[in-house]
Amino acid sequence: MARRTRATRANVDITELSRLPEIKRELERLAAHEVFIGMKGDAELAMIAGVHEYGSAKMKIPARSFIGVGKKRATSPIKKRVKAGVQAIAEGTESHQALLTDVGEIGLERVLNRFDKIRQPRLSPLYAAIKGNKKLLIRDKELRNSIHYKIGPRGSGGQ
Numbered sequence: 417m418a419r420r421t422r423a424t425r426a427n428v429d430i431t432e433l434s435r436l437p438e439i440k441r442e443l444e445r446l447a448a449h450e451v452f453i454g455m456k457g458d459a460e461l462a463m464i465a466g467v468h469e470y471g472s473a474k475m476k477i478p479a480r481s482f483i484g485v486g487k488k489r490a491t492s493p494i495k496k497r498v499k500a501g502v503q504a505i506a507e508g509t510e511s512h513q514a515l516l517t518d519v520g521e522i523g524l525e526r527v528l529n530r531f532d533k534i535r536q537p538r539l540s541p542l543y544a545a546i547k548g549n550k551k552l553l554i555r556d557k558e559l560r561n562s563i564h565y566k567i568g569p570r571g572s573g574g575q
Contacts, residue, residue: 435508442505446512450570453487453523457562465559468534480534483563486527493522513567520565531560 455465471479497518504510 438508439506442512443502446502446505446515448570449512449516449567451516451520451523451565451567452573453490453520453527453563453565454483455559455562456564457558461559461562465562468559482531482534483527486530487523489530490523490526493526494519497522516567520567524563524565527563528560531563 455462457465465483467475467477468480469483470481471477498515501510501515501518505512505515
């Protein structure tokens with residue numbers, strides 16, 4: 417399956433031409449990596465996360481996306497951070513690793529915020545009575561703690 421990618425330009429001002437080889441190496445290192453946001457855990461936890469993320473027609477569970485929606489909400493602040501970070505790399509005040517770490521932290525924060533705010537669609541009254549509370553996500557603390565980010569080589573799919 418072809419992967420969709422988007423590119424946004426970051427205009428950079430370079431005043432010290434003698435640093436160009438160093439800047440080029442650092443930007444190549446940045447471009448060779450990407451940040452993956454998702455969850456890690458056992459097979460049961462992965463199944464629960466998948467059902468909540470995409471829903472299940474068979475079990476009549478609607479989708480309650482926390483990873484996809486959280487990642488979408490992180491797009492704008494990540495773009496701003498990357499533009500500033502690329503300029504900082506050109507100035508020699510930041511490394512590619514620091515920028516990638518910040519991108520991961522921003523994305524993780526937005527996904528966790530989305531996880532904490534899931535309220536819709538509501539649980540059925542019958543299921544809420546059986547469950548004993550109205551919190552949507554089962555094994556919620558375990559699932560929340562499994563959400564993380566990882567920096568890896570571009571094209572590796574987070575493996």
